[in-house]
Every structure is written in structure tokens, then in C-alpha cells.
Amino acid sequence: MSSASSNGELIEHFFRHETGRLHGVLLRLLGIENMALVEDLAQEAMLRAFRSWSMGGIPANPSAWITQVAKNLARDALRHRTMSSGKEASLQVHWEMTTGANGPPANDGVGVNDDTLRLLFVCCHPSVSSDAQVVLALKVICGFSTSEIARAFLSTEAAIEKQLTRTRQRIQTERLPFEIPEGDNLEARVDGVLAALYLLFNEGYKASAGERLLREDLCREAIRLTSLVIQHPAGNRPSARALLALMLLTMARFPSRTDEQGALLRLDDQDRAKWDQSLIDQGLLQMAQAAQGDRITEYHLQAGIAALHCLAPNYASTDWAGIVRFYNGLSRLHASPIVELNRAVAIAQVDGPQAALECIANAPQQDKLERYYLTHATIGELHWRLGEHRQAAESFRRALQQAQLEPEQLYLQRMLDRAVAAV
Amino acid sequence: MSTDSTPFLLLFRNSGPETHRHLSADERQRLMVAWNGWYDRLAAQGKAVEGQPLELETRVVSGPEGKRVVDGPFAEAKEAIGGFVKLLARDLDEATEIAQQHPGLQYGLVIEIRELTVNCHLGVTARPSASVVR
Numbered sequence: 254m255s256s257a258s259s260n261g262e263l264i265e266h267f268f269r270h271e272t273g274r275l276h277g278v279l280l281r282l283l284g285i286e287n288m289a290l291v292e293d294l295a296q297e298a299m300l301r302a303f304r305s306w307s308m309g310g311i312p313a314n315p316s317a318w319i320t321q322v323a324k325n326l327a328r329d330a331l332r333h334r335t336m337s338s339g340k341e342a343s344l345q346v347h348w349e350m351t352t353g354a355n356g357p358p359a360n361d362g363v364g365v366n367d368d369t370l371r372l373l374f375v376c377c378h379p380s381v382s383s384d385a386q387v388v389l390a391l392k393v394i395c396g397f398s399t400s401e402i403a404r405a406f407l408s409t410e411a412a413i414e415k416q417l418t419r420t421r422q423r424i425q426t427e428r429l430p431f432e433i434p435e436g437d438n439l440e441a442r443v444d445g446v447l448a449a450l451y452l453l454f455n456e457g458y459k460a461s462a463g464e465r466l467l468r469e470d471l472c473r474e475a476i477r478l479t480s481l482v483i484q485h486p487a488g489n490r491p492s493a494r495a496l497l498a499l500m501l502l503t504m505a506r507f508p509s510r511t512d513e514q515g516a517l518l519r520l521d522d523q524d525r526a527k528w529d530q531s532l533i534d535q536g537l538l539q540m541a542q543a544a545q546g547d548r549i550t551e552y553h554l555q556a557g558i559a560a561l562h563c564l565a566p567n568y569a570s571t572d573w574a575g576i577v578r579f580y581n582g583l584s585r586l587h588a589s590p591i592v593e594l595n596r597a598v599a600i601a602q603v604d605g606p607q608a609a610l611e612c613i614a615n616a617p618q619q620d621k622l623e624r625y626y627l628t629h630a631t632i633g634e635l636h637w638r639l640g641e642h643r644q645a646a647e648s649f650r651r652a653l654q655q656a657q658l659e660p661e662q663l664y665l666q667r668m669l670d671r672a673v674a675a676v
Numbered sequence: 677m678s679t680d681s682t683p684f685l686l687l688f689r690n691s692g693p694e695t696h697r698h699l700s701a702d703e704r705q706r707l708m709v710a711w712n713g714w715y716d717r718l719a720a721q722g723k724a725v726e727g728q729p730l731e732l733e734t735r736v737v738s739g740p741e742g743k744r745v746v747d748g749p750f751a752e753a754k755e756a757i758g759g760f761v762k763l764l765a766r767d768l769d770e771a772t773e774i775a776q777q778h779p780g781l782q783y784g785l786v787i788e789i790r791e792l793t794v795n796c797h798l799g800v801t802a803r804p805s806a807s808v809v810r
Contacts, residue, residue: 263709268701300693303704307711307780308688308729308759398700 263311266470270477271316272299272396275323277368282327285375285431288421292393294330298323369394370485371431373478374442377449378429385420386449387456392417395474405456405467407657433487443488447496447552450475450482454500459658465515469507476500495543495552501536502559505529516663521568533563554583573602590618594628597635606635626655630665637672646672681764683725683792684771690786691758692732699783710779715761718774727761754786762792 275295283291302319312318376390388406391397399417403410434442457471479497482488509523540556557579565571580596593616601609613622613632622628633648649669656662696704718724734756736746765771768791775787 263705266702266705268705272701296697297693299701299704300696303696303708304691304693304758305729307708308691308727308761310712310715311708396701401700401702 263315266396267315268299268303269396271302271319272296273372273394274316274369275299275319276393277372278320279323279327280372280375280431281368282324283331285429286425288393288424290330294323294326297326366481366484367433370481370488371433373446373482374433375424375429375431377442377446378424379442379445380427380429381420381423383449383452385416387453388413388416389420390449390453390478391471391474394478401467405471433485435487439487440490443482443490443493446482446488447479447493450479451496451499451552453478454503458503465511472500472504472507476504491543491546492548492550492552494539495550495556498536498539498543499552499556499559501532501539502556502563505532505536505563511660514663515660516667517660520562525567528563536560536563549582549586551583551587554579554586571602573599577603588617590616590622590625590628593617594622594625594631598631601635601638606638610635624655626652626657626661626665628652629655630668633668633672637668642672642675646676681723682767683794684763684765684768685790685792686761686763686771686775687757687788687790688759688761688780688785689757689788690754690784691780692753692756694753695784707779707783714778718761718763723764723774725762725764727759729759730757732756732758754784 272295275298276291279291279294280288298319301322302315306312306315372394373390376394377386381389388402391402391405392399397405399410399413402408403413406413454472454475457468457473457475459468476497479493479500483493483497505528506523508529509525509527510518512518536556537560540560543553543556558576561572561575561579576599577596580592580599583592584596593612597609597612597616600612610632613628613635616622629648629652633645633652636642636645636648646669649665649672653662653665653669656665696707699707715724715727734748736748738744738746763771763774765774768789771789771791775789778785778787781787
């Protein structure tokens with residue numbers, strides 16, 4: 254008879270990550286076309302774990318405990334379905350193939366990571382739209398609830414649920430393979446996964462007042478999954494390491510991004526002592542390992558920029574010329590209005606505000622820039638530095654009209670007030 | 677441990693899957709850690725003796741010779757007992773106070789508190805589990 258003492262301790266987000274791991278294990282056993290069933294079974298197993306461990310204490314090997322419960326539930330569901338409909342013969346066959354003597358080994362650590370990686374390749378399949386990729390990955394790999402995803406994306410639960418349902422249907426009808434791609438296909442598919450993880454990280458990195466912790470969790474998940482990709486021979490490539498470096502070096506600066514009121518701080522106002530040195534070290538290590546092969550990706554260039562910021566003891570001594578060079582590279586590789594806007598900020602440090610204003614004026618897709626609050630915020634700042642206070646105020650006003658998040662609005666209001674007072 | 681400790685049984689109801697389905701994984705984990713913390717503190721004080729969850733599957737036997745056998749809890753699912761904790765407390769009031777500190781209450785947990793009668797109705801003294809009777 255057990256006593257209800259907690260024998261084991263659970264690592265942070267254990268339930269969340271176990272949910273994702275279970276999805277991988279169960280999908281291999283039941284087939285990708287049964288994703289909805291798999292999610293139900295995993296949910297049920299997690300609820301049983303919660304109930305049992307609350308009242309009976311945490312077992313010595315919680316992962317094995319949950320896996321066994323989930324497999325038992327799957328077997329029961331299978332038996333029930335086969336009996337009631339007779340239509341689930343394929344499910345039965347799949348089960349026997351995957352659990353039989355010839356099936357892949359079920360419980361070794363490498364196999365489990367492989368299942369998660371397979372699931373990641375499903376989520377990031379090119380026939381799933383990029384927004385849907387990130388939402389699905391958060392749900393089925395990271396174990397987020399629909400409500401958490403909705404909060405992180407400033408959306409509603411109903412909208413997220415609807416999108417998830419559509420994505421699951423697409424996966425089912427297109428019979429997306431639950432496998433790690435091979436051969437010629439691999440590089441493009443890894444690129445697709447990295448693009449989705451980059452998007453996930455950026456979703457988390459966007460400023461937000463109320464849900465800061467949740468958003469930081471998105472960034473941590475992006476880092477966790479990118480690490481997972483790198484651990485597998487199929488994903489261990491310079492581009493993936495460059496992306497991981499970029500994430501780590503960006504994440505390192507998280508603690509200094511906002512002040513006590515939650516307002517955004519500009520780079521030159523941030524307290525660099527708050528930067529996470531251990532993340533910076535890890536990021537630089539990944540960057541060193543990314544410097545291989547003959548392909549420079551935008552992750553390499555962006556990581557390079559992040560590294561130069563992290564390495565500068567203060568704003569003034571930042572290697573701005575080096576940063577401009579990286580932005581020039583980005584501009585050649587993948588010209589976009591956003592890259593030009595960022596390049597302009599670096600150019601301002603090297604060649605002055607007037608050169609930066611010209612860079613923005615010459616950027617492609619002006620209409621896109623026009624609708625982006627940061628364009629006007631940046632132009633406002635450049636006019637301010639030139640002493641053109643009236644134009645600065647005008648730009649900050651336009652930026653404020655377009656900014657959606659509270660910390661951004663707080664910051665812009667402050668800038669606007671300063672400019673108006675100076676006119 | 678005080679010598680006048682009286683054994684109580686705390687019966688947990690409304691602790692089934694339906695009660696906690698709407699919680700996110702992180703919320704569940706936090707609740708579970710708090711739940712175990714509540715027990716561990718009591719165990720360290722010598723007040724909690726044992727505790728265990730009960731399987732959900734229920735069978736109810738009644739009628740002459742037990743001929744009437746029903747699956748499942750006879751009332752609503754949330755009425756079913758999901759687990760118990762055996763507690764040593766001074767009196768019913770202290771046992772109540774202890775139950776009131778349970779972190780699961782805010783999510784719907786219902787705790788019934790019953791004193792264990794040491795001498796059973798057949799006149800046989802209940803087998804003493806060492807920590808209960810001194």
C-alpha cells in the first residue's frame with residue numbers, strides 16, 4: 254500500500270512536455286490519421302496521472318507510468334472501436350505492426366525524441382499554412398491548452414480551436430507521413446521546420462504586457478524544439494545551429510527589455526548587467542558551430558547581429574559598422590522592407606540620421622512600411638536626432654495610431670510627449 | 677505527536693477527470709504540487725498517516741445475497757469517492773481546519789470528514805496500524 258508522499262519531483266512544465274511526448278508515441282502506434290483520438294487519449298492519461306499523483310504521490314518514473322497508462326487506454330479504445338464498428342481494421346493492423354516484434358522499439362530515449370521530431374515534421378509540412386504550423390506545434394508538441402495559445406496570440410479560443418480542427422482534417426485527408434524525411438527532400442523540409450520555429454520564437458518575442466511569462470514560454474519552446482532538431486543527425490546542420498544561436502542570443506536580452514511599468518526600453522536604455530550571460534555563452538558556442546558549410550542563411554546573419562549587440566559592453570561601443578555589414582548581407586539575401594528598416598537604424602549609428610532616413614525612403618514595398626508602426630517610430634526617432642521636432646511628433650503620432658500592444662503604446666506616448674514639448 | 681490524537685478519514689469527492697479537464701497542463705502541475713505539499717506538511721507533523729486514490733471503476737452490490745450488482749457510482753460521477761487520507765487530529769474541529777487548507781477546494785474538490793471508530797461494532801478492536809493507536 255502506498256502512502257501519499259511525493260517520492261519524485263517533477264521538472265518544470267513536465268505535464269506540458271509529457272503531453273507532447275505522448276502524442277508522438279501514440280501517433281506512431283495508432284497512425285497519423287487518428288490525431289484527434291490520440292489527443293483525447295493523451296489528455297485522459299494526463300488526467301489520470303494528475304488524479305493518481307495528487308492523492309498517491311508522484312511515482313519514481315513518472316514518464317514510464319504515463320506511457321503505460323496511455324498505451325493501455327489506446328489498447329482499450331482500439332478494442333472498443335473494433336468491436337463497435339468493425340471499420341477500424343486498419344487501426345488494428347497499424348497497432349499490431351507497430352507494437353509487434355517487428356515494430357520499432359517503444360521506450361528508449363532516442364526513439365521517443367524521434368517520435369517528437371516526426372511530429373514536428375508533420376506540423377511543419379508545406380501543405381499546412383505557416384500560422385497553422387505554429388499553432389498546431391504548440392498544441393500537440395508543446396502541450397499548450399487552446400486557451401493558452403489564444404492568449405499568446407491575442408486571439409480567441411474558438412478561433413484557435415477552429416483552426417486546429419481544419420489543420421487536423423487536412424493532415425488526415427492528405428495523409429501526411431509520420432516520418433523524418435530522407436534524401437533530396439530533407440534539406441527543404443528541415444528549412445520548413447526551422448522557418449516555423451523562427452516564427453514561433455518571434456511570436457514569443459513580440460512585446461506584450463499581460464502575458465509576458467506565457468510569451469517567454471513560446472521562446473523557450475522554440476529553443477527546446479530547435480535543440481531537438483539539432484540532436485538528430487537529420488537536423489544537425491549549420492542553419493539549425495545558426496537559428497538556435499539567434500534564439501539564445503536574443504533570449505539573453507529578455508530580462509532588460511521592459512521597465513517596472515512594463516514599458517519597452519530601447520537598447521541604449523537597457524541595463525546590460527541584466528543580460529543572461531549563460532545564454533550568451535551558449536549562443537556564441539552555437540554560432541561557432543554554425544560557421545560550417547558553404548551556405549550562409551539569414552539565421553547566420555541575424556545571429557551575427559545579435560552577437561555583436563551581446564558582445565558590446567555598452568551601446569556606444571557597439572560595432573555598428575559590423576552590424577551594417579550583416580544587414581547589407583541580409584538585404585542582398587532577402588530584401589524586405591523590415592530588413593531595410595533595421596538596416597536604417599544601424600546606418601544611423603554609422604553615417605547619421607539623414608542617411609538612415611534615405612535608406613528607409615529607398616526601401617521596397619513602401620506601402621507595407623507605411624502600415625507598420627515601427628517605421629513611423631523609427632522615422633520619428635531619426636527626426637528627433639536631427640532636431641526636427643515637429644516632424645518627429647508627427648511620426649510618433651502616426652506610430653501611436655498603429656501600435657496595438659500596451660508597452661509599445663506606452664513607449665510611443667512618452668516619445669510623442671517629449672517631441673511635442675520640444676516644438 | 678500528541679497522545680490524544682483521534683483518527684479521521686478525509687474522503688475526497690468531485691476529484692475525477694471532469695473536474696480538472698478544463699485546466700491547462702501547467703495549472704494541473706501547479707495544483708498537483710500544492711496538493712502533495714499539503715499532504716507532505718501534514719505527514720511531516722505526524723498528522724497524515726496514509727492516503728490513496730481510488731480507481732474510478734465502481735461496482736455496487738446490494739439486495740439479498742448480493743444479487744443486485746450495478747456498475748459505476750450510483751449517484752452522479754462527482755459524488756463518487758476519488759480517494760482518501762487518514763489523518764490524526766485532536767478533534768473534528770482540527771480535522772476540519774486541516775481539510776479547509778486543501779488546495780483542491782477552489783477547483784471543486786469536496787472533502788467529507790469522518791472520525792474513525794477504533795472499536796468496531798462487532799466488539800472487536802480494529803487492528804491497530806501502529807501509528808493510529810498508542
